[in-house]
Amino acid sequence: MTTELDIVQDWRVFATDHTLVRVTLTADTAVVIWSDGRETPLHRYFLRDNCTCSQCYLPLTREQLFEITDAAADLTFAEAAIDAAGDLVVRWSDGHVSRYAPGWLRSHAPDDASRAERRAARPRPFIWGSEYADALKSFDYADIMADDSTLWAWLSALRSAGMTLVKNVPVEHEALLAPIARISHLRETNFGRVFDVKSKPRADSAAYTSVNLPAHTDLPTRELQPGLQFLHCLINDAVGGESVFVDGFAIGEAMRAHHPAEFATITTTQMAFWNRDDRTDYRWTAPLIALNSDGDLEEVRFANFLRGPIDAPAGQMDAIYAALRLFQAMCRDPKYFIERRLAPGDMWAFDNRRVLHARREFDPQTGERHLQGAYVDRDEINSRWRVLSRELGEPC
Amino acid sequence: MTTELDIVQDWRVFATDHTLVRVTLTADTAVVIWSDGRETPLHRYFLRDNCTCSQCYLPLTREQLFEITDAAADLTFAEAAIDAAGDLVVRWSDGHVSRYAPGWLRSHAPDDASRAERRAARPRPFIWGSEYADALKSFDYADIMADDSTLWAWLSALRSAGMTLVKNVPVEHEALLAPIARISHLRETNFGRVFDVKSKPRADSAAYTSVNLPAHTDLPTRELQPGLQFLHCLINDAVGGESVFVDGFAIGEAMRAHHPAEFATITTTQMAFWNRDDRTDYRWTAPLIALNSDGDLEEVRFANFLRGPIDAPAGQMDAIYAALRLFQAMCRDPKYFIERRLAPGDMWAFDNRRVLHARREFDPQTGERHLQGAYVDRDEINSRWRVLSRELGEPC
Known part of the structure; x- marks a missing residue:
């Protein structure tokens, strides 16, 4: 033959x-x-x-x-x-x-x-709590820009821990676009290609006020929440406004292990998310914690200030609220969060579909606070990481 | 009180x-x-x-x-x-x-x-077959640009039938961006904000050759396939290259009604989609037909030329291939498709997560063929439609 x-x-x-x-x-x-x-x-x-x-x-x-x-x-x-x-x-x-x-x-x-x-050979996420404040992987802007193996290491950390810090990003308008361009194009939203986080007089979102923002993912009102979020600090002079990060996968796995009934409820109950704006009306409904077809954690979707009323049978309300209250309480438990004050030139890069972020209330009378943010979807991170892995001879 | x-x-x-x-x-x-x-x-x-x-x-x-x-x-x-x-x-x-x-x-x-x-009050999609060739809703470019109620009617038709034609779009490079800007920002991909569909010497996708492209959705390799696709014809002088459209929801509902075993298989089997490119490596796995939590059709995901090997237990292969072969055969059944030849100035707008499109082989020696395309996600269409509905006093 x-x-x-x-x-x-x-x-x-x-x-x-x-x-x-x-x-x-x-x-x-x-x-x-x-x-x-x-x-x-x-x-x-x-x-x-x-x-x-x-x-x-x-x-x-x-x-x-x-x-x-x-x-x-x-x-x-x-x-x-x-x-x-x-x-x-x-x-x-x-x-x-x-x-x-x-x-x-x-x-x-x-x-x-x-x-x-x-x-069994599939990579597992690195799950973290407050102890990660000391172990948080940080990368230098210049190395990411110049060196493909640093870029690969940065993306590897984002894929595994979902949370990294980039230091020494130039303190310039839209400077975050250069390291992002090392990955791919942006995920644009109705807030623009780049969004400015500062207190605005006519705010269309709680993000643009100075109030305490409880732990949340951005844009849970979209079918696909933006994957990776990049938040670059330009000015942080106001009193308050510390950043808080929670690994939603840590909470998910803790619920699975210690609160199986609440875990079953939170992974199957449809939660509604709506924005309230005069120019847009986004709505999406999905479980607060979504599992993939193998039962592994796939994403967390939560912003209390964007929730719509729960549409569920009356007889399920007690169980649903027990699970929701537990999830919210866990997001505030110090063992799950890290709190940091951003300095100009710092850029957080984190998986917005896994890591919830919060902002302490700040006093806009005491000084200015200005961050710039942008999104890139998980698909782009993964594609870029695979091509780099091919080039560097790493398995992918 | x-x-x-x-x-x-x-x-x-x-x-x-x-x-x-x-x-x-x-x-x-x-x-x-x-x-x-x-x-x-x-x-x-x-x-x-x-x-x-x-x-x-x-x-x-x-x-x-x-x-x-x-x-x-x-x-x-x-x-x-x-x-x-x-x-x-x-x-x-x-x-x-x-x-x-x-x-x-x-x-x-x-x-x-x-x-x-x-x-019961939720709107149901309008499901169509070949008879829709005569009933296809078409809209005039100038009306969409000038008139909010035409814009609303166009978006309503896109939400319901998932397929419309816009006539008299100026035959100019990127002219499709003007009606899209009436809706929202674009969904950018690695093929750019606007992509050019023509035969290319160094093609990185079958779309950029002249071969027959069987019925497919674009970018099933992404977690979220682009929602709405806009395809604007600039030149269509080559012999061949007709456009074919299939309502994937019609096939889904026909499978549900007449082939329940294959429907159960196709809605639950994970199918792999990969691209094969030197600069990108996108991969996603999902059922070919996805249902929402109520069991309604949510999306169709299929491009034969981007499928990866099926990863399923050996004992399920017979049932999976029976369902896949049936789905492919139905996509070719004339009762499910409409075939049209695009003229310069025509722009198809269709739901890429529902309507499969195909292209007949064309002969690039006989003339030029040039379409421009762009994507907008369902979220943006729905948000814009709801805000217009508010303004026009329509329920939403």
Whole structure:
């Protein structure tokens, strides 16, 4: 059987130390046996779908041309073998030939053991509390601007801890845009590409007053809350106005461990968030803590000052308010928060869908306070981190 | 009991024809009886949380200052009555007094009948197939630019049918930005604020080649796919290149009705989407059809050329591929699609998270083809529509 196929390579490298030993066929499935004894059943459509020969894939874009709906209902294996190069080669009942490298097959194997291994290998977030005030990762502006490995380390810390400090950002209007441009484009909102946080006479949000702002995520009124927030301090002369940060994932995991009923309620109850403005009317409804399909924490969404009335059956109100009150109380518990006073040139960078931030009340009569902020979504951070990882030879 | 409370008004008007007749109290709950006999049990924390007096709400921003976690665990009703104005007035065990208008109470009542009424009153999407080619709503550029009620009608059609045509857009570079600016800011992506769809020598996506592009949504590789897509035709001289549109919600509802097993599979199986580019590496995983918490269709996410391998247990592959093959086959069924040839000055505006679009192969040797596109998220469309509805006296 010929193995001279023109394979379209992905940018990603899929490697394995294990080799393919044998393949056996049923009508629907090719079962490969690995050098470590693992058995992986490969469904005929799964294999056909993942043929990356240059007929099935467009070499220019590395994108699939073949559509699996075009495979015959009775498509089956004519022949399958492990070839001299160690690849699985399949000849199909319609004559098409496909080849699969062991690295790719092991990395995508649908047997339970392989899937459990992949799940176990996924990076876990670094969860923190007040002790992180001393361990908080900080980065220097000049290094981020000049050096890709510092940029990679900064993004790695943002992905893991969701919270970093950048020092020595020039104290200039929109200076935060330069380090952001090292990552990607911005997430624009109705507050602009860059927003100015200072007390305004005609405030359209509590953020633009001087009152105490309890722990919150920004823009929970949007279907996708902005992912990463960058807050750059230009002036901080007023009395008060300290910044407080809470790892919402720490609260989520503590609720899961110690308050399972409240955790179940808070992760499933739809909470409404509305803004109240004359020019915009944003509304979204979602659980305060959202889990992904594996049950892992995905995001926290909360700003008390933007909540709408809870729309839930009367009989559930007692449980919902118990969970909400507990969450709010935990956000104020000193063991979960770090409090810092920003100095001009400091820039917080944090995951707005995980880390809640608060601001102590300040007295605008005692001095000026001016921060500039901007957002970048998680997608952009992750994409940039993966491309840097490729370039630096790190796994991604 | 005094009812002289300074109430902070929302921008929204909540009205009802029904009046409050009586209120009875338990330790936890105030039960109001309405003029139509309905009984609404109101939990003490639900009522306390929704006190909008000027102590609990910041009048300047209409945002809540009070936090329900600050209510005592034993907070209860001292007294409750329907006052002369017809409002429910509550005096709390700590002396605080709250007032609730019947319009607000009826609009947020947590009894089952009221919740079912609200759910039934929600607008349903207008689902379409090939017959929509004749009924497709089209709007004139000049009217959208000049007239708020046309703008409102255009956005209403986009919210309902997810698909409209705008005629007579000036055939000029970036002319699509003017009608978009009537709505909001753009959703920027790595392809820029405005993207050019034409055949490129060094294509980083199948969109920038001349091949047949099967029905797809744009950027399924992002956590939030761009909401609304605007595609403005500048030149269309090449042979081929017709535009095809499919209402993904029509396919979703047909699968739900006629193929319930495949519908259950397609709405719960995580599908991977990856791009393959040297400068970006976007990845996201989500069901091909996503439902909201009420089981209604929320979005369709699909581009065959951006799919990654399916990561699912081996035993589920047969069912998953049956559902995927069915979905793809339905996208090609003429009863579900409309096909049109764009003329210069035409601009499609469609919901990219609902309406799949396809492009027939074209021959770049026979002439030029140049479209410009841009995205705006659903949040922005909805916010703008609600503010226009307020101004035009329409319900929202």
